[in-house]
Amino acid sequence: MDSLSEAVLSGASADELLSAPVPSEYEAAHLRVTDVEMFAGETDKDVRRSLRVGPVAMPELAPDEVLVAVMASSINYNTVWSAMFEPLPTFEFLARLGRKGGFDKRHDQPYHVVGSDAAGVVVRTGTGVRRWKAGDHVVMSCVSSDAEEPATHADGMLGAGQRIWGYETNFGALAHYAVVRATQLLPKPAHLTWEESASSMLCAGTSYRMLVGEHGARIKQGDVVLIWGAAGGLGAFAVQLVRNAGGIAVGVVSSPEKAALVRELGCDVVIDRSEIGLGDATTAVEAGKRLGRVIRREVGEDPHVAFDYIGRATFGISVFVVRRGGTVVTCGSSTGYQHEFDNRYLWMNLKRIIGSHAANYQEQSECNRLFALGKLVPALSSVYPLAEVGDAARLVQQNRHTGKVGVLCMAPKEGLGVTDPETRERIGERHLNPLRPVL
CATH class of the missing domain: 3.90.180.10 (Medium-chain alcohol dehydrogenases, catalytic domain)
Structure with a gap:
């Protein structure tokens, strides 16, 4: 040494x-x-x-x-x-x-x-x-x-x-x-x-910009937020940020073991992705209908925001499932960058797609402060x-x-x-x- x-x-x-x-x-x-x-x-x-x-x-x-x-x-x-x-x-x-x-x-x-x-x-x-x-x-x-x-x-x-x-x-x-x-x-x-x-910092700062920062979805109290991959690095911080903001976190995970861990983080509703039946762009609307039924059964309404870093496998569902005037905020694409979706559900329902990437220095500093205060873990x-x-x-x-x-x-x-x-x-x-x- x-x-x-x-x-x-x-x-x-x-x-x-x-x-x-x-x-x-x-x-x-x-x-x-x-x-x-x-x-x-x-x-x-x-x-x-x-x-x-x-x-x-x-x-x-x-x-x-x-x-x-x-x-x-x-x-x-x-x-x-x-x-x-x-x-x-x-x-x-x-x-x-x-x-x-x-x-x-x-x-x-x-x-x-x-x-x-x-x-x-x-x-x-x-x-x-x-x-x-x-x-x-x-x-x-x-x-x-x-x-x-x-x-x-x-x-x-x-x-x-x-x-x-x-x-x-x-x-x-x-x-x-x-x-x-x-x-x-x-x-x-x-x-x-x-x-x-x-x-x-990378995942927490990215999630902060996507959900809280002025360049992202700007979630507020009571917002229903769909979080794909809620047990992953980005998803785990998204759950905490939604909880801190007074929102309702709806997390999608891939196993019962991950579901238990996400509940430990404070996720309000946890959905096993096998309930949705992910497919490809041609089946996104049907999968979105299944997901929408589950979310409405649990919280009584459609999500305001979809937090999507999964990409190709989920993006068409995200666009479909958010409510009229809702927002899909996206970064990365762990399942592929080429996203396909039915644009009718975007334009006719006045939805928005926000592209997000990492976080600027001020957003990183604000996020780091939440760790220092114990508001994020x-x-x-x-x-x-x-x-x-x-x-x-x-x-x-x-x-x-x-x-x-x-x-x-x-x-x-x-x-x-x-x-x-x-x-x-x-x-x-x-x-x-x-x-x-x-x-």
């Missing part, structure tokens, strides 16, 4: 961290450009084969960047996409970024360090960073945006230079160190562990060491997980990083970890 890592793990002071040299290389989960064609002609693109853990070169810091010792990270579906080299290899993103020149050229490497969620300790800051210093405990937003681009100051997600860190950029989260822009950092909630904090279900990151990603790839799957990076074990034990005790261990097995 390098001396800087030893200093971090010993809780060293800022001066001690700054006096320890930055290593020339570090351990990271990464993909290799030479493996891009490894799944050609195969149906099971097993990410355990493409995700490698080993040393990579330490990049130079740009003036607006921060080097963070990553204590923990987590798996998001973009890591699965990256490791499958779908819908296209991420090395194309890195090459495009590298062509901009300057510090962006660093990202174009024959390896890609992946991962878009992390919590850790600041160990170095660029010459232009003002608000962060060595020793700060932080969580990281997945959104890397260009502060010199005008559109960014209206909404960080509108800038053409906005990229998802660790997916469209290099030097991501599933590693012992990560390079991020200073405008990606937020203070770590002091009562949470490293792995709890590291499992939250992590959706962590299991934790793997960095050496087993392929197994963790495979779990998500096969949809055998609930909530979020954490990864310990530099942290030697679970349960570390809490600096406010009083708040943690007040909230309660079980409440903070509703998706984890009861020990």
Whole structure:
């Protein structure tokens, strides 16, 4: 272990961290450009084969960047996409970024360090960073945006230079160190562990923008919200946000076991998707009628909002089932990007579709504040060491997980990083970890 890592793990002071040299290389989960064609002609693109853990070169810091010792990270579906080299290899993103020149050229490497969620300790800051210093405990937003681009100051997600860190950029989260822009950092909630904090921001921030933020559905008290994949990372936070807003959460899950966990999160109505009978675009209206009957039986009315990140398999149903004037808010598409729906049910019933992507810095900050207040809790279900990151990603790839799957990076074990034990005790261990097995 390098001396800087030893200093971090010993809780060293800022001066001690700054006096320890930055290593020339570090351990990271990464993909290799030479493996891009490894799944050609195969149906099971097993990410355990493409995700490698080993040393990579330490990049130079740009003036607006921060080097963070990553204590923990987590798996998001973009890591699965990256490791499958779908819908296209991420090395194309890195090459495009590298062509901009300057510090962006660093990202174009024959390896890609992946991962878009992390919590850790600041160990170095660029010459232009003002608000962060060595020793700060932080969580990281997945959104890397260009502060010199005008559109960014209206909404960080509108800038053409906005990229998802660790997916469209290099030097991501599933590693012992990560390079991020200073405008990606937020203070770590002091009562949470490293792995709890590291499992939250991408999915929680995305769900916040979709449902609560001014660019999303803007849910209100009493709204009935249909949440597809309510036991997944995005869905688990959507359930909590609807509950906090005084709405009625209607979650769709894939098994009785997941149904029990979603009820633990506070979901008002839980529906097994086998009751609906998902098919394709030609059967969406019939499936929507079945789903609508179940929802009306349970809550007496149609949903105001459909929260849909599933995509191809569910989108036509979402458009059909929301009430007249209702809203479908969508991001991602885990079952496919090509969505089909009967437009008559959209235009004649004055419904809306809102496209949403991640969350801007202010939305991320507001969401992080909810964690700090204990109004949102992590959706962590299991934790793997960095050496087993392929197994963790495979779990998500096969949809055998609930909530979020954490990864310990530099942290030697679970349960570390809490600096406010009083708040943690007040909230309660079980409440903070509703998706984890009861020990």
